[in-house]
Amino acid sequence: MNTTETVDVSGAPVMLDCQNVTRTYSEGPEDLTVLNSLSLQVRAGERVAIVGSSGSGKTTLLNLLGGLDSPTQGRIVIADEPLSGLGEAALGRFRNRYIGFVYQFHHLLAEFTALENAALPLIIRGQRKRDAEARAQALLDRVGMADRAQHKPGELSGGERQRVAIARALVTDPSLVLMDEPTGNLDQTTAATILALMDELARESACAFVIVTHDPALAAHQDRVLKLDGGHLVTNP
Numbered sequence: 001m002n003t004t005e006t007v008d009v010s011g012a013p014v015m016l017d018c019q020n021v022t023r024t025y026s027e028g029p030e031d032l033t034v035l036n037s038l039s040l041q042v043r044a045g046e047r048v049a050i051v052g053s054s055g056s057g058k059t060t061l062l063n064l065l066g067g068l069d070s071p072t073q074g075r076i077v078i079a080d081e082p083l084s085g086l087g088e089a090a091l092g093r094f095r096n097r098y099i100g101f102v103y104q105f106h107h108l109l110a111e112f113t114a115l116e117n118a119a120l121p122l123i124i125r126g127q128r129k130r131d132a133e134a135r136a137q138a139l140l141d142r143v144g145m146a147d148r149a150q151h152k153p154g155e156l157s158g159g160e161r162q163r164v165a166i167a168r169a170l171v172t173d174p175s176l177v178l179m180d181e182p183t184g185n186l187d188q189t190t191a192a193t194i195l196a197l198m199d200e201l202a203r204e205s206a207c208a209f210v211i212v213t214h215d216p217a218l219a220a221h222q223d224r225v226l227k228l229d230g231g232h233l234v235t236n237p
């Protein structure tokens with residue numbers, strides 16, 4: 001697990017630029033400022049782990065970075081596009097084109113096969129089914145799921161489902177991949193396989209990874225570890 005090759009990304013373009021982002025929830029009896037003027041830059045090919053105690057705002061941050069929620073203040077720019085400038089429909093298209101999501105519980109569609117699930121972002125984008133599935137099959141091959149492509153999520157193990165979710169996240173060749181506990185609920189061997197796969201993918205592609213995790217081993221495996229504490233990101237010692 002400690003064999004990460006450090007890639008020098010210092011000259012790589014900034015894929016994610018988050019400037020002075022504040023998120024205050026105003027729904028309750030008192031305002032709750034979860035993120036307080038937080039800034040973060042992630043370059044192409046760089047993998048950043050975000051750790052922090054329960055309730056520190058990790059999911060809130062991931063939702064903002066994915067354009068699923070808007071900051072109360074501040075600015076988020078992904079691949080040179082400020083998210084605040086996009087309307088609802090344009091934001092949907094932007095997410096589909098530039099961002100890959102891997103959630104802890106996969107969110108695969110139960111009635112679709114692994115191949116159809118992995119191809120879905122390309123189908124949504126309007127690509128022909130044949131082309132979309134050819135690309136999805138290549139990604140499934142990459143994650144070691146070639147011979148499980150015709151199975152539905154209910155017929156797959158947790159680790160296999162997670163690998164399908166990773167294939168689906170990468171099928172569009174995104175600029176930014178957001179992961180929420182990508183190895184959560186997986187046994188050590190499967191988690192190690194997924195880590196090795198992420199290493200390869202980060203080396204090969206120019207995409208930036210932001211990985212939220214409670215797992216110290218997974219965090220230590222990334223290029224940088226930042227801790228969310230008191231609404232700010234601090235470098236984890």
Ligand SMILES: Nc1ncnc2c1ncn2[C@@H]1O[C@H](COP(=O)(O)OP(=O)(O)OP(=O)(O)O)[C@@H](O)[C@H]1O
Pocket residue numbers: 025026027028032034052053054055056057058059060061
């Ligand atoms: N929609 C909301 N309205 C009001 N408060 C919210 C909302 N969503 C989250 N919160 C609060 O914001 C804080 C941060 O929540 P968040 O889910 O981002 O934390 P987290 O770090 O992801 O936690 P965990 O590790 O337990 O998943 C919590 O105190 C939570 O109760």
